[in-house]
Amino acid sequence: MATWGATDERPTAADGEGRAVAKLQALIRIPTVSDRDPERVDTAAFEAFGRELERQFPLLHTLDRTTVAEHGLLVHWPGTSAERPVVLMAHLDVVPVEGEWQHPAFGGDVVDGAIWGRGTLDDKGQLVAVCEAVETLLAAGFTPAQDVWLSFGCTEEVSGSGASDAVAELTARGVRPWFVLDEGGAVAHQAFPGVSTPVGVIGVTEKGVTSLELRAEGRGGHASTPARRGPTARIARAITRLDASAMPSRLPEPTVELFRRMAPHAPLPLRALMANAARLAPVLARALVAAGPEAAAMTRTTFAVTTLSGSPALNVVAQTARAGVNIRVMVGDTVADAVEHVRASVGDEHVHLDMIEGNEPSPVSPRDEAFELLEATITAVFPDAVPAPYVMMAATDSRFFTEICERVYRFAPFRMTKAQREAIHSYDEHLGVEDFLDGIRWYRRLIEGLPA
Structure with missing residues (x-):
């Protein structure tokens, strides 16, 4: 087993590929964990990340730079033309570490051909791939055909102001991007049961993110004399009722096109169904619901109960019980539709619904010349993959x-197995070294291919 650990030999070879891996390792080792409470953020880690980023990418840092939201970064790389500027995005903050990891979450170890650590996939791997592509092109004296802006957020994982501040800065400068490219999608392996061909899925929209808190209140008291239907019991019943309900499933147009493109690579029993997804959408939607949670989420608004709180002590009846519900609103649904579904499913006037945040689904982006450029770049670097549009199920800074x-x-632009996708926001997050290097090549080719 080959391992490059924190104290072991690292990839210090003269070739650029080894240096690129070492750069990602160095940045993985800085725990830039974001939090909704600013008092709980380790600002020293974010400041260290900024210094390390400048040390690893000195040429990039000779470009015009603007700090946004304290630790975010907006970089302007002038092109031959400013007519159709492009924004390449990533974020430097990560979620907390949980679970039992095979290798240290902030170790950046390279083990058997993969880089392990929090942020390799979400989203420091992408950030470093963008930076390395720009750094090497700058070193070669290359000037892009169009202005290129780099927007690196620092509050993506907590829906903070980093992205909206960057948008405000671009607006103040009169910048109207031709296209924006952020995280999400991948060269996905094992993307659909029975389909072995990888799919280069490009998110053309994303679900809206809405968070509610279910709240029930009561008298409280001593646990030796509990009353029926107290706050915790009401919240428990509300959760089970919501869990047993689902909003209607359907296939939005990007998903129909995704399956049309996948059809030639599907098993024979599914090929006709997928090829005729537009006409057989209700049947295919039911099949996706039955295929598991990842597939089902492609067809409908989802509800996940994520946080619970009740009494502060084992022998005290709670006066207030709460449950947090994270909702991902499907294209075609609205926040109001989702909230009404929760209200109707819970069916208890004593359970109050408090809105924490509400964001509608993003508009569907066109599949025109800009989309075709992304498709062509995928085909050039990943010739075995089928490029296709899809609905992004998670939320990104790009929605702003x-x-x-x-x-x-x-x-x-990374190959990801199903297990890797499941590791995002979980444990054992890792990115293949060759896949990381392919990502750098993908960004270089994209920048070089910007049309005049």
């Missing part, structure tokens, strides 16, 4: 950029 740009896409 729809205010100033109609072409907002989401794609991470």
